[in-house]
Structures are given as C-alpha cells and as structure tokens.
Amino acid sequence: MLKLGVGACIVGSPVRYSGDAKRHNPFMDSVASVAELVxxxxxxxxxxxxxxxxxxxxxxxxxxxxxxxxxQTKDFTNKLQKAAQSFLQRNTDLSGYILVKGSPSCGTERVKVYNENGNVSHHKGQGGFVAELLRIEPLLPVEEDGRLNDARIRENFFVRAYVYRDWKELQHDEMTAHRLITFYSQYKYLVMAHDIPAYKEIGRLLAEAGKVDIAVLSAQFINLLMLSLKNPAKRSGLTNTMQHIRGYLKRTISSIEKVDVDRCIDDYRTGLVPLVVPMKMLQHLFNVHPNPYIRSQVFMSPYPEELRLRNNI
Ligand code: SF4
Known part of the structure; x- marks a missing residue:
C-alpha cells in the first residue's frame, strides 16, 4: 500500500494556529481508501x-x-528540522507527502518571507519542515493540498508516488545490473509519455549497466527517472505513447477494431474524450489479445482505478 505523509490539518485535525482544521477536501477520502495516510x-x-x-x-x-x-526573536528552525529528521526515520517507506500551501512549516513553495524589520520581503520561501524533508530525501514527491484540485497535477503526483514506492521496495534486496534494467523496462512507456529526451538518456545510461559502479548508476538512474516524471504528461506525449502501444495489436485485432481504437486515440488527441476512454479500450484489447511486455508496462495502470485520475485529463 502507498504510504503518504499528510499535513494533519488537511485531514480534519484542528491543529492550525487558529485552532481550526482546513476545509475538508473530498478527494482526500478517495486517497485514504488506497493509501496509508500518516x-x-x-x-x-x-x-x-x-x-x-x-x-x-x-x-x-x-x-x-x-x-x-x-x-521575530524566537527561532524554531532547528526544532522543525529535527521534526522532519525524526519523521523520516520513523517512516522510511514513505512514498510522498501532501503539504499545505503558504505555511511557514509545510508550504512547498511561494511562502511569504519577511525581512528583519517585519515587512514582507518576497514570496519565494519554502516551509522549514518541508525544506528539511527535501534536503534529506530530494526525490520524495511532495505536493500541496490545494494544487491537487488540478487534475493534471493530481495525476502527476500519484504517478510519482507509486514509482517512488516501487523504487524503495526494490532497495530491499541487493541491486544488480539485471534488477535495475528489469525494473526500468516496466517504466519505458511511462517515461516516453512524459519526456522523450529523458527516455533516450535513460536508455544511454543503462547501456552502461554491468560496466560501471552499480550504486553510482542506480543513483543517476533514479534521479533521471523522477525528474522525467516531474512535469505532468502532455496530451501529445500521451497520444504518441498510446499509438506506440497500439502498434503491438496490429497483427491481432480486426480492421473494425483498428478503426475504433485509432478513432478513440484521436478523440483523446483532439480533446473530445478524457484519457480514461482510449486507455480503457487499449486495456480491453490487450485483455483479449494478451501481450506480456505490454502487460508489464506501468503506463497501462499506474495507480488504483478508484482514484479516477484519468477521468479528467
Ligand atoms: S500547515 Fe502544517 S504546521 Fe500548520 S497546522 Fe497544518 S500540519 Fe500543522
């Protein structure tokens, strides 16, 4: 199960400075049904x-x-840093963190920063707690609760959190070139959908597997992988990836099915239908005409369906 840290005030605890919780976000209910929330x-x-x-x-x-x-004389920085350190020590299997906009502890970006005279100096700050979380685990997917209302940002956060979970699980056993290459082979189409240059770069990097230090290679690999997924996939990238995957059906489906699936992908390209529509059709066709390589691709099902993440993008 996915394990996510979450600002307590987002999930109903009245712990804000004012004594309130934040307004209930119904999306968090579906998150709670598929993830362990800390x-x-x-x-x-x-x-x-x-x-x-x-x-x-x-x-x-x-x-x-x-x-x-x-x-502005009492300094809480070190205490917040220690809180982040001990939180990560207690939750080594954390896959992501949902934080809180604007908070001097939990805001991931654009937090107000004051000068020593007490006037606002700029809005480029990051909360003291999250800054330390990311200093220790720079690849940890983090997002603010409000931004999760944007369907593309929300989908992207969960893509990254599930990849990061799987990467952490892979670390439980000794890394080898074979394990690293097998791991990446499932993510090829996911990366293709997000970032073609990164897709090629990861391919070049892994061509070195077996020739260079595996620890160094693994670190470079996961950096590149997480970076490639950081921006939400564009409609053009998703269309291109589905067309590649559809290519695996060219010898197995009927001409009517070919017309249907191509039209469905094109309807997505032009914005007529959401991503879930062509993906459902591809999933159905691969259920009828199984292909082990496509079945192994995370792109086909990167997160639980209950999250409905492909319904609005
Ligand atoms: S934003 Fe962070 S520090 Fe502030 S109340 Fe919520 S969980 Fe606590």
Whole structure:
C-alpha cells in the first residue's frame, strides 16, 4: 500500500494556529481508501500549542529562519528540522507527502518571507519542515493540498508516488545490473509519455549497466527517472505513447477494431474524450489479445482505478 505523509490539518485535525482544521477536501477520502495516510503537524510536534501565535519565515542576512511573528526573536528552525529528521526515520517507506500551501512549516513553495524589520520581503520561501524533508530525501514527491484540485497535477503526483514506492521496495534486496534494467523496462512507456529526451538518456545510461559502479548508476538512474516524471504528461506525449502501444495489436485485432481504437486515440488527441476512454479500450484489447511486455508496462495502470485520475485529463 502507498504510504503518504499528510499535513494533519488537511485531514480534519484542528491543529492550525487558529485552532481550526482546513476545509475538508473530498478527494482526500478517495486517497485514504488506497493509501496509508500518516497525519502529522510539525508545529504541534515541536511543542507549539493550539491555538498559537503564528510563526513566519524571516530572511536574516540571506538565511531564512522560522520565527515567531510578533518579535521575530524566537527561532524554531532547528526544532522543525529535527521534526522532519525524526519523521523520516520513523517512516522510511514513505512514498510522498501532501503539504499545505503558504505555511511557514509545510508550504512547498511561494511562502511569504519577511525581512528583519517585519515587512514582507518576497514570496519565494519554502516551509522549514518541508525544506528539511527535501534536503534529506530530494526525490520524495511532495505536493500541496490545494494544487491537487488540478487534475493534471493530481495525476502527476500519484504517478510519482507509486514509482517512488516501487523504487524503495526494490532497495530491499541487493541491486544488480539485471534488477535495475528489469525494473526500468516496466517504466519505458511511462517515461516516453512524459519526456522523450529523458527516455533516450535513460536508455544511454543503462547501456552502461554491468560496466560501471552499480550504486553510482542506480543513483543517476533514479534521479533521471523522477525528474522525467516531474512535469505532468502532455496530451501529445500521451497520444504518441498510446499509438506506440497500439502498434503491438496490429497483427491481432480486426480492421473494425483498428478503426475504433485509432478513432478513440484521436478523440483523446483532439480533446473530445478524457484519457480514461482510449486507455480503457487499449486495456480491453490487450485483455483479449494478451501481450506480456505490454502487460508489464506501468503506463497501462499506474495507480488504483478508484482514484479516477484519468477521468479528467
Ligand atoms: S504546521 Fe502544517 S500540519 Fe500543522 S497546522 Fe500548520 S500547515 Fe497544518
């Protein structure tokens, strides 16, 4: 099962500085049905009460610190960093984290930063807790709850979280060139859909497997893989990938089926139907005409259907 960290205030805990929880996001109910959610409030964990005085990011001679908002003299940065360290130690199998927009602890980007006089200096900050999470695990997929309302961002977050989960599971046994290549072979079409240059680069990189240090190669590989998936796949990339996959059916399906599936893919290309429609048709055709290579492709089913992630993209 997928294990995700989640800001406690997103899932109903009244732990915000004001003593409230955030407004319920119905999408989190479907997430909870497929994932183990580890709800955590870093500010409460470091002993700040509820309700409490808000904290803020303060730029001190180029160093961003987390401070109290009234005097900007109490510094919580180190405590938040320790909270992130111990959270990751307790949850080594974490596959992603859903965080909270604008928070000086949990905001992933564009958090307000004040100057030493107490005026807003810029909006390019990152919360103290999440900054430490990503310093320790830079590839950990993170997203803010509000951004998950965007269908493409939401789909992309879950693609990355499931890939990251599988990568962590692969680490349980000793890495070999064979295991690395077998692992990647399932992701080829997923990467093709997101990023063709990365698809070629990973191919070149893995051609070195067996000739170079496997630990170095694995680190380069997972960096490239996670980076290639970071941007949501475009309609053109998804169409191209489905056409490649459809090529495996050219000798097995009837001419009527060929017309139907090609039209279905084209209807997706032109925006007439969502991704789920041609994918359902491809899945059906490969159920009738099985192909072990296509069955192994994560692209065919990258996450549980209950999340309905392909219904709106
Ligand atoms: S610290 Fe994070 S989890 Fe806690 S209330 Fe603030 S945004 Fe929510």
């Amino acid at each position: 709800a955590f409030c870093p500010e409460v964990s470091i002993g700040l009460g509820v309700p409490r005085e808000p904290i803020r990011l303060v730029d001190e001679e180029g160093q961003v610190r987390v401070k109290d908002s009234s005097t």
